[in-house]
Amino acid sequence: MQYILFQPEMLDDVIAFLDKNITERYSPQIFSKIHNLWPEGFIIGTINNEIKSLICGAIVSHSKKLRILLVVVSSEYRLQGYGKQLMDDLSKVARSKDCKRVSLEVRNESRAIAFYTKLHFSKVDYIPCYYQDGTDAIVMEKEL
Numbered sequence: 001m002q003y004i005l006f007q008p009e010m011l012d013d014v015i016a017f018l019d020k021n022i023t024e025r026y027s028p029q030i031f032s033k034i035h036n037l038w039p040e041g042f043i044i045g046t047i048n049n050e051i052k053s054l055i056c057g058a059i060v061s062h063s064k065k066l067r068i069l070l071v072v073v074s075s076e077y078r079l080q081g082y083g084k085q086l087m088d089d090l091s092k093v094a095r096s097k098d099c100k101r102v103s104l105e106v107r108n109e110s111r112a113i114a115f116y117t118k119l120h121f122s123k124v125d126y127i128p129c130y131y132q133d134g135t136d137a138i139v140m141e142k143e144l
């Protein structure tokens, strides 16, 4: 997997990648906003110039916290260490910006909870009806 930073001309490919690999739908403008807020925090993984993974986050500056917004690996490349690699890479960039903690929301009962638990995240909170379909979110965090 080759890692590059998101560029605005990749937007259509990012949307197509997400449509194929996750059920949640996002408006394209959100990715331009995330990119503008923190360009180094939006990493794309490619194989043969095709998007196969991505991660994006934002820094909550008053609390020195990295907030992971989305991490996705293409279904055929899962369980090969690519998700962990993205999380490690983004954490490294955030540490260089003086972040002390990392936080994220995940769907209640999602399989991703096991992934984050493997990466030493703990459940710290619960947000009712957080997702568009009414599913609750679990907030998970760890020290960076």
Ligand SMILES: CC(C)(COP(=O)(O)OP(=O)(O)OC[C@H]1O[C@@H](n2cnc3c(N)ncnc32)[C@H](O)[C@@H]1OP(=O)(O)O)[C@@H](O)C(=O)NCCC(=O)NCCS
Residues within 6 Å of the ligand: 021, 022, 069, 070, 071, 072, 073, 074, 077, 078, 079, 080, 081, 082, 083, 084, 085, 106, 110, 111, 112, 114, 115, 116, 118, 119
């Ligand atoms: C969650 C996701 C990003 C994980 O990526 P991945 O590349 O498959 O994960 P990795 O191979 O790096 O796994 C790292 C560790 O987590 C474990 N793990 C990953 N997915 C798991 C699962 N579904 N159940 C149990 N353990 C899991 C791996 O076994 C591995 O453990 P190990 O280090 O002991 O071998 C990927 O499954 C995905 O894209 N899911 C759909 C989107 C999603 O739910 N994203 C998260 C919310 S935005």
